[in-house]
Amino acid sequence: MVREDLTAFPLVEALQSWAIIVGVLAGISLVLALLAALISTGGAGFNRAVGAILDAFVDVLKTSPGRVWALAMLTFKESARRKALLVFVIFGVLFMFAGWFLTSSDMRPDLQITVYVSFVLTTIGYLIVPLALLLACWGIPEDIRRRSMHTVVTKPVRRSEIVLGRVIGLTGILTLVLLIMGGVGYVWIVRQIPASQQAELVSRVPIYGMINFYNAQNEPVDKGVNVGDVWTYRSYVQGASKAHALFTFEGVTPGVLVDPDGAGGDAEPVLQLESNFEAFRTYKGDMTRGVLVQYTYVNPANPNIRVTDPNPFPIEEFQKNIHNVPQELTAYDVETGQAKTYNLLEDLVAKTATVELPDQYDLTKSSTHSLTNGLQIEVSCLDQGQYLGIAQPDLFIRTPDSPFAVSYFKAIFGLWLMVGLIVTIGVTASCFVKGPVATFLTFALLVVGYFGVEFMQGLLTDYVQGDDGYGGGPIENVVRIFQHMNPTTDFQPSIGVTIMEYIDKAFLGFLWVVSHVIPNLTDYDLAKYPAHGFDIDWSRALLPAVATTFGFLIPCMIIGHLGLRFRELEAK
Template identity: 40%
Template sequence: MSIEPPSFDVAAALLNWVIAIVACSIIGLAAGFAGSLAYRGTSGPRVFWNTLKRGFRDLTRLSLSRIGAIASLTIKEAISRKAFVIGLLFLLLFMFGGWFLSSSDAEKPALPYITFVMTIMYFLLNLMAILISCWGLPADIKAKSMHTVVTKPVRRSEIVIGRIVGYSGVVLSVLAVTSIFGYVWIQRQVPQQAKDQLIARVPAYGSLSFLTRTGQPSETGTNVGDIWEYRGYIEGLSKARAIWKFDNLDTAELRKRGEIRFEQKFEAFRTYKGDIEEQTRYQITLVNPTTKLRVPIEKSYPVAEHKQDPELSVVVIPGEIEYQESYEVGANAKVANLFDDLIDNGSLTVEVACIDDQQYIGCAEGDLFVRMEDRSFLSSYLKANIGLAFMLVLVVSIGTTSSCFVKGPVSTLLTGSMIIMGNVIYEFVNEAVKQQQERQDGKVIGGGMLESIYRLVTGMNQTSPLPDNLGIAKDIIERLDQTVFNILFVVRSVIPDFTFFSMNKYTANGYDVPWTGALLPSILITLGFLFPLIILGYFSLQLRELEHK
């Protein structure tokens, strides 16, 4: 199984964050000013301005000792409320989980054990984070214990931050303990013959382009009618090629190894059955675009097409490669050095061709990668748990902030909804926004909700533009659909993308957790939402006027 990490553009993410912060700030200030006028009349602007000044002071002049005291009190409250029961439940699942996982996966015996541990930690700790953060503050307000705190020389901002720090400390403590038990359990439960699957591959991915059957450049390859357009196909015994360009390779590490390892997971498409026992084959050519040197690898390789989920096929290219520039009788063989002649300033170009007539090979960008030096399974396991830790901090922050202005059940529902939308609906919203951007670039893909309804009623296909004879109705449909897409863009900006935090797919399948594709987005998303949530929690708690109840 090949895993292609999601792309994350830091510059675009920061720009969207700034836009979202500015937009939410303007909306919040406008709503606050309107509310002050409605409740205080002519004195409203003065109260509004004083509130902003006090808020700026309380959010910038923080006392670490007071925050630490509130965090310590929060941890003691969590202990008294049996918050660590989740850890005991986790250990019970460890005790009996091995009974049902002994032979769940014949090809990858280690996979179900790793998946079991990571999945259990993901769901149970998220549940724990939601419950303690969403119910703690409302319970204190109901018991009136919060009233004794707010009357002391402590700022509301310190209460919010202290609560977040305290709840995060509780959840992360449980995560640390369960991570240790989980690692030991995996090492003990994985069969001895599957210990070699406890690794962390380090893939170096390249950019993919195609040549058509006539040798013309193409971005997508040949379409063979597959509904899933993830892969492009190259035709056998033609000029069609799949071309990967690997940049920024660690040449020193490759020289030390004395070889380069490729791993592939291509897909075969047959136009006729042929000899079903013989797999479709491909050939590799290494290219240096600067010197125009082309070195074909004489050996051909099979596409593992007869297994539902085969292991990645390994292709090893030695440091010294014998090749012939022509296949004429008596042609002299030459030798090319992989590192001196073919790798150009850390860049290597690889061409893949199908060598079976009337057959096709499907290729995606993540289907071929250079396998660098493997890392330990422990490093990948720790990185996955670090990503989970940032997610738990974010969940605690959302739960604590929401509990500042709503009660426990509503806060739980709100926090759980944010997690569900961030995992499931976010991808749908992101795809809808992407389609709208493509539509603005001139690609007609069916339009929005109203336009799609019109097409369904009239039997119109997705690739044709709306007829001009609709007149003003066409403008109304497009404007309303554009408004809906703008709302979706706002929703996408204010909902955390929780898909980056789930890193068990890397660890369970024997990959190292990538920094730029997983850990960095997790850190930036958590920090990007943490500070606005603290500000929102502060003003929400400020408006409750607890000391007067």
């Protein structure tokens, strides 16, 4: 089961934040550089520094694609001569014996596929990252040590072209390595899966919906019943009551219907709902079956048109629960008992609808949503004394599946973006320092970017927005320590307190900017999607990785160019 943030990546907000961060850091760096030149050598040094910076940007504008390509090809050939392709030996040895230890006849087919795909993509990542790190961080320092860099810069080649050519060349050789390993891994996965289980090797394309919870009195609540589970991922709906979870979908068109047989037969296409709910039992009950779940389909434009699914089903925990909804549904009038037939797409799906849904975090407010081809589904539990655990990704409309190769190679593309980021940062670091230091610096950024950057950025964002609870910035905390004040005590309003708050906001804002210099490497962790049989969505998964890589590319190219331009290339 893939647990993910279902919000689309806010590209416009990301571009605005990127512009602010780059602008602030560039402005601070420029001011510090000019001040250092002015203090060290006076007005003449200041003028030389301004001239050197202007010349550097002129170099960038006069970059020649031909020379960049020539340097890229030279880097490609040098990397091949450094036996970079020997990584295939390790890769081959791992795959020769992997089948012995990963195959299990007792495992469900979907879990077996998860093991195979996770192993392949994780192995490729563990092999390609150290290779990219070493090639990127040791190339330029080694050329400077051997004085071959001096031979290059004496030719009509600009420093910006050296940096850009190095990045393109290293990315090229690593792309070749990645494609070969990815292709071999795909063939290995397909050959490991028996023919009888090949149908499980797909990429599901889900349509997720918005979720709202309602209690036993049919009143909106921010979350379901608290059953004492320390993991708050799911909220629980009380059984045999009016309590339910309301899912609001849009984009329900004839194109999302699937063949129930999955073999292109003559059966009428159905709306396929897949769920992964969890049951919480207050007593054992009937242990031979799961807790009963029932769907009710509601037209969002006219809530009076509602059809209760006549086929409730028991959930099977920790595996897929697929429920096919036919296009023709029959409902019985509660008062008259007369049967009426509804067409799913014509009667229950609203072509256009405007719905007001309660805000999950503030029930006194509501938000208006305009739906196109919308459908609402109420999920309720039928068993008395039992509870149904539901989270937003637990129910989705399963549209026609994509080939497994689509999701798999999207994950390979994500690894390629990560390789490009590592090469960019490594080459930039090597323009300033020697190989070991550049390697350590880049590796430290990778470790923090994978394990700690989300926590750090979230903490600083809360401080900047004033959502940190008690306490404030560093100046406020120092004052509280000296005055023996606890964090719950408020300061008396004064000019000094106002100045202190402004200084803290400026300091924390600067820390927020600095924290975003570290890339968020969790954006590249895409192996979970093909491993669990899901397609990789562009707006939620791939776009953040693309934005992160290209967001670092432009500033790093400029920084690397300036570092190489002002570095002494004759020093060993």
